[in-house]
Amino acid sequence: MLLLFLVAFETKLHIPNWLMVVGRMHSLFLHFPIVLLFIAFITVWLPQKDGTEELFLIIRLAAALSAVVTAIMGLLLSLEAANNGSTLQWHKWFGVTVAVTGFIFYHFYTRLLNTKISGRIYTATAALIVIITGHLGGNISHGENYLLEPIENKEIKRAPLEQAMIFDDVIKPIFTTKCANCHGNGAVKGGMCFLSSTGK
Numbered sequence: 001m002l003l004l005f006l007v008a009f010e011t012k013l014h015i016p017n018w019l020m021v022v023g024r025m026h027s028l029f030l031h032f033p034i035v036l037l038f039i040a041f042i043t044v045w046l047p048q049k050d051g052t053e054e055l056f057l058i059i060r061l062a063a064a065l066s067a068v069v070t071a072i073m074g075l076l077l078s079l080e081a082a083n084n085g086s087t088l089q090w091h092k093w094f095g096v097t098v099a100v101t102g103f104i105f106y107h108f109y110t111r112l113l114n115t116k117i118s119g120r121i122y123t124a125t126a127a128l129i130v131i132i133t134g135h136l137g138g139n140i141s142h143g144e145n146y147l148l149e150p151i152e153n154k155e156i157k158r159a160p161l162e163q164a165m166i167f168d169d170v171i172k173p174i175f176t177t178k179c180a181n182c183h184g185n186g187a188v189k190g191g192m193c194f195l196s197s198t199g200k
Helices: 002-012 017-024 031-045 053-078 086-107 109-114 116-142 166-178
Strands: none
Touching: 002 053, 002 086, 017 053, 031 053, 031 086, 031 116, 053 086, 086 109, 086 116, 109 116
């Protein structure tokens, strides 16, 4: 309920400095729910063994609670408005979805377990949502398309020296490769945006 309240009234909230510290711990804490959610999701795919139900119950509860806490931390961090691009908005909504998904999984686990196909479809979809959320978070922290950057062909075409324009061929490529990842349309860190298409 606290998470949904924060989502509904985030534009009207003013948080004290000590809560900003809690928000900034989002990137430290977020790895716990990712691992716990994946472990919890796998239990639907594995054969059930006697004596494991209590352990799996604790894992599901810890996954759901840590996902909600992480989403709340992320919302608090987003209120600082240091980064207000579209990537942040998508990451925020996917993060809330992950928390709600974990909550639903915890409460309806028995029903999902009893209908194996539904349970497997639910957990596969939920795992995909977690991956997309993590990918968007990586883009915010490390720059656009952080995950796939190593396999992309980013060869820069260089103009012949006699035809080179100072800004377009010398300065703009530097901004594009070094600045646009964190200050482009998807991520506007510090309120600064470099539009690589216009060079402004």
